[in-house]
Amino acid sequence: MTEDRLIDKIIDVSLRRGFICPTAEIYGGAGGFYDYGPLGTLLKQKIIDYWRQNFVLDTDNIFEVSGSLLMPESVFQASGHLDAFDDPLTQCSVCNSMFRTDQLINDAANISAEGLSIEEQDKLIQEHNVKCPKCNEDLSKSRNFNLMFKTEIGPSGGYAGYLRPETAQNIFINFKRLTAFMRNKLPFGIAQTGFSFRNEISPRNFIIRLRQFEQMEIEMFFDPDDKEVSSPFEIAEDLKINFVTHEMQEKGWEKPLSLSLQEVKQQNLVPNDYLLYFFALETEMLIDFGVKQEDFWFRHMLPHETPHYSGGNFDLEVNLSVGHKEIIGNAYRRDYDLKKHSKASNSSFTIAYSDGRKVLPHVVEPSLGVDRILYTVLEKCYREDDRGWSWFQFPSIIAPLEVAVLPLMKKDGLANLAYEVHRELKNSGYISFYDESGKIGKRYARADEIGIPYCITIDYESLKDSSMTIRDRDSMKQIRIPLEDLDITLGELMDSEVEFEEYEQ
């Protein structure tokens, strides 16, 4: 058991306790698709709620929208996804290795095959006698592999549609409506959460690489001449973040730099201050979710890792048991998307100032992977002892179930009173769970395993004076409080306004 990899333990408890399971499992499943069960859904909802509150609602100039998952081909023609996601692949006839045709041509003949048709590319392979780089044998005819899911809209069949490969495009194509709503004033942000789809060649690692995944994104539009954030966006200059520069990657690095946002700014490590604004929110979010700061960093992506139009991409990477994984991408997309859609749709996306100056906004995009963040939380909150028992040390703010109400025993009216308390907690808005089966110790363990932070126990003293105990998951200690204080005390504990130890006397 202890030899198991951490991810296997996470999968095991996910299946057993209703967090996550494979989609269509009884029919053999489908690679890259997972369903969220009761606890997984609650946990995911809490993650999204946190993002909505802290990234969107707490800021004046950011609003959330909700766009279609399926959109017509013209959108992706304009966005570039149809070309960029459509890779011609060729295969060696002997060793069966797969290669991207355009890259082979580029490597072997030093010709850019970008934009050429698949037939033209195969012709170039023949003309230049390009062979398999591994075993020098003949290559098969190329075939296209498109990472987007295609379907048809309507009954006639002539109107192609695609599932969106990122949430962002909804926002760019609605830009005129959105600027009107924002009364043509920069800066502003448009947020969106929802599913995106990519037909990945090889999904791996549970919910780390999925074919259907959920994103939380903001497109932050600003005047490119105005690199510093303006009100109401303020930067927590003293906040320290972990950062990996281009230079460090060239030399080889072991530990990221710990820099204050002010230092990052002074050293010109990022192209604009909006990135810093989101670095701060992302760092605070992960810490609030129970991830230690030493376990994640922002890495300035190398030029070959970013699209040509990027003004700089900064991945938030986490040190997970399955390797260093990107769970958040911060992309400075400049005006690439607006420019493309403006041209393709023949509409103007510029914003005019009163002095007559016109500007096409630039955009910074913090793109948060919900599933990857959720997996990170599961892994970083997972605890086990030498008996092999495990539990999740979820911070209250994301615990799927917030409180369990347990009668010490079922008999003597303890169960009835406990159930009443449970109903009252539900009425007060807590996500409360009632459990009366078996023994009290077993029920504590069951509650711990799924990370319930507090258990309310109803005992014989409760029958006399309506008092009850609150048990803290992490210390296993208990305090006794009167019924009338339960709501407030629990609320203070959940909000971390008061530490559990302070209630002990």
Place this chain on the structure above:
RNA sequence: GCGCUAAUAGUCUAGUGGCUAUGACUUCGGCCUUCCAAGUCGACGACCCGGGUUCAAUUCCCGGUUGGCGCACCA
């Protein structure tokens, strides 16, 4: 997508060309029980899918699906 490998209750696992396919834990019900999974009685629950060989396939063969590892891919 390629190569290697695996697939038996919710989880982990034993085993077999042939009666009714092990065991543990979990779950549910009962008894016991005045605070941290270990007492007791009982119950539910499985051979990944399709084809082939065979009198008979969970077992052997072929194909597929899914997972793991490696390669490739990841604008």
